[in-house]
Amino acid sequence: MASQLSAAGVQPTADTPGKIDTVYDDPSSIASLLRARYKKRLPSSLDELTGPEHGTVEPPLHIVWSGLRILDLDLPRQRMSLYRTVLAEGLRDDLCRFLNRDILLDLWPVLHKLISRAAKDVWEEAFPELRPRLPLGRSPAQHARGRDPRHERVPAPSAGGRVRP
Structure with a gap:
């Protein structure tokens, strides 16, 4: 702490x-x-995120200070690693320089699970297009709890073959 x-x-x-x-x-x-x-x-708009879509990038030391320093955007794991790290450590200019709007939107369904809750909440509040869409048949409360009514437990039958309420 x-x-x-x-x-x-x-x-x-x-x-x-x-x-x-x-x-x-x-x-x-x-x-x-x-x-x-x-x-x-935060940038004022996702349209400010004009980073590269392909090729290699070498983020500055204040973003990536150890480990792999040159990242290949054409390799999915390295692309995800770059986006995760830039979101956590990058300054406003870094976000605009290294992140690309379309790639961020494509990666967000997985990426938002890999970043801090604070970062996720701030980005989703500022840019509603990043918020998850509710699957059909789920209420907002079920979605928030991560419950899917199609996977609810059905009570086991009692010894007499009847289902207990």
């Missing part, structure tokens, strides 16, 4: 060195800080 707070820029208070201000001990406050961080980096 303390390392997460340090990464978010939260320091111990002056009157209690070594103790973190209790406002920041609340996970929702950390989430608020992260959401604000992602929100200020």
Whole structure:
């Protein structure tokens, strides 16, 4: 928890060195800080995302500081890795330079499961076209809980062969 707070820029208070201000001990406050961080980096429109569709890219060190440094957009795993990392670490200019609107829309159904909740929520609030569409036959509440009525458990029959209510 303390390392997460340090990464978010939260320091111990002056009157209690070594103790973190209790406002920041609340996970929702950390989430608020992260959401604000992602929100200020957003482009004003997905049309600003004019990054390459093919070829190799070498993101700057503030985005990718270890591991594979040159990524091939024609390889699905490397493309997904680039988009995930740029969404998490990139600044506004990086988002516009390395991400492509059409590719982001294509990757989003999987990509949104690989990024932080804060980043996902901020992007989907800003750009409704990224929000998942509800499958037929599902209510918004079922979708939010991840339940599909077609896969609901049917009660097992009792010893007498009748289904218990």
